Amino acid sequence: MIPVLATPSIPAMSDEAIGRVREFEKAVMQREQMPIVTRHMIHAGMYARTIKIPAGVVITGALIKRATILIMNGCVHIATEGGEQVGGEQVFEGYNIIAASAHRKLAFFAHTDTYITAIFPTEASSVTDAESEMTDEVDLLVSRHSENIAQITGE
Numbered sequence: 001m002i003p004v005l006a007t008p009s010i011p012a013m014s015d016e017a018i019g020r021v022r023e024f025e026k027a028v029m030q031r032e033q034m035p036i037v038t039r040h041m042i043h044a045g046m047y048a049r050t051i052k053i054p055a056g057v058v059i060t061g062a063l064i065k066r067a068t069i070l071i072m073n074g075c076v077h078i079a080t081e082g083g084e085q086v087g088g089e090q091v092f093e094g095y096n097i098i099a100a101s102a103h104r105k106l107a108f109f110a111h112t113d114t115y116i117t118a119i120f121p122t123e124a125s126s127v128t129d130a131e132s133e134m135t136d137e138v139d140l141l142v143s144r145h146s147e148n149i150a151q152i153t154g155e
Contacts, residue, residue: 008090010070010080010100018063018105021079025060025107038143040127040150047130050117051142053110062137063105066120070098074114079107125152 013021034057039050053059053076075093092098100118108116124130127150131138138144 008092008096008098010078010090010098010104010106012101012103013080013105017080018103021060021105021107024079028058028060028107033145035146036142037147037149038141040130040143040148041152042122042124042127042130043151043153044155045121045123046119047122047124047133048117048119049130049143050115053108053114053116055110055112055114058107058109059142060107060140061105062135062140063103064100064118064135065102066134067102068100068118068120068134070096070100071117071119072096072098072114075111076114076116077109077111080104125154127152 034054036051036053036059041048053074072092073095076091078090078092080090108114118134120134122130122133124133127143127148128138131141131143135141
């Protein structure tokens, strides 16, 4: 039998915690926005999107309506549920594979260059359709305002 290990996860957030991230986001959006390249892949019924958050950069994400697997490599603080200001905080260092629940809106601060890949199952055949499955806030996605690199295999 393979042992099941406890691993970090990002749970669904309360509407109150999401509201705190939205308030923080208003301040972040007043600052100059850094272009961030999004790499997309649709393959074998899965959609993966990867961004690199440069060291020292703060970003907020759209409200995610799908459970995803997050793969992160770097050092990043993430505002999540609870806490006094934006919300609770989780710090991820190195290489992590994380179960992330639906109904979350996160704020990220990268201490080092940090790569984040989100993966979820999809029947979409285009990046636009996959992004619409992931969030109703597609206009907030960096991919709608910066460079994109996409690979759609058709498998």
